């Protein structure tokens with residue numbers, strides 16, 4: 001199953017878990033599985049029309065999924081998705 | 091013509107020995123200028139290393155004074171400069187390290203009103219600010235002036251760095267077109283930061299700035315570095331210029347500086363600009379507790395309750411609040427508190443949105459309670 005890495009600032013929403021193994025054949029399906037597990041992400045991540053909000057960056061390996069096939073980007077067994085958090089501390 | 095004096099030849103000897111720098115490179119550094127926004131955790135190592143490297147003119151922008159809670163990471167300041175202006179404290183330390191440079195101090199917040207006049211004339215901007223509005227402002231100023239913006243930011247054990255050089259690649263807005271809602275991502279003042287982390291990220295920013303000024307090596311332009319100190323991992327994300335970027339894209343919609351605090355939905359400089367109609371002071375809370383029995387809701391993280399606590403309070407960390415609303419009763423009076431009153435205000439806004447009305451926010455948080463009501467508690 002693909003793995004999704006949770007960035008530190010969002011870990012309070014995942015009971016502190018750093019990464020999760022979730023069912024899904026595409027980036028969108030894995031995000032759906034995450035939202036099913038932690039519904040708080042549904043409203044944080046998606047616009048009402050189902051598109052990802054602009055501040056949500058999902059990375060596969062070293063590429064942004066918007067530079068691949070977006071939410072339809074296919075995932076292979078063992079692929080790692082990463083949610084990129086914007087942080088502002090200095 | 092720029093030259094080095096005898097003392098400078100000696101001082102920069104280890105640079106002069108590197109073929110990629112040499113005398114030509116050192117003279118380039120002496121002729122160049124860099125603007126450092128913020129003299130905090132990131133700004134400290136950035137300003138020190140740029141000064142030591144012999145960047146001819148370094149600008150510093152900050153409006154704060156040195157506080158003892160800064161010294162865990164802001165190593166340009168010291169016990170001796172507590173209470174002094176940060177820009178003056180930093181400037182004195184830099185000139186102590188290298189008297190052969192010029193340091194221009196701007197003791198003011200970096201705002202849409204003054205940013206272009208401050209930044210014009212500098213070769214590069216180094217973004218060491220601690221809030222989203224100033225990060226978008228620094229980015230846009232760099233895009234408009236056509237100069238690189240060396241980005242770094244930190245949170246707890248995580249660091250990010252990149253070079254946003256819109257003439258040749260993506261800018262900050264290409265990656266982050268809009269900031270996250272303020273309640274989703276806590277700041278370092280709320281979530282904390284490992285003291286040495288800005289040393290790592292700030293040193294990377296200084297490295298990138300020096301390389302850009304020298305014109306050597308391959309920079310982080312087009313790549314975002316993700317550092318995690320706990321895992322000691324360095325990962326990269328490839329970044330592309332967004333043709334639809336509102337500021338550096340093909341048809342930009344932002345062509346002059348905007349209202350950045352409105353854009354980010356948060357105040358950039360002063361937390362006291364937040365609404366105050368729900369606030370009560372620590373002394374008012376003391377009176378309320380003498381006469382009634384409201385729920386005291388502590389939205390800090392559980393481990394912070396080992397530092398200080400108000401007996402009888404209920405703990406729901408802010409990050410868990412949205413999923414634990416069912417534990418609260420809209421009919422009950424609720425007084426929300428955190429460390430200093432920021433997280434609790436976001437919690438209050440969230441509860442208002444969920445239909446709660448009998449709410450108060452402890453102004454100044456448990457630290458105000460410690461200072462005004464219970465002096466046995468530490469202030470942190």
Ligand SMILES: [Zn+2]
Nearest residue numbers: 261264335338
């Ligand atoms: Zn851009």
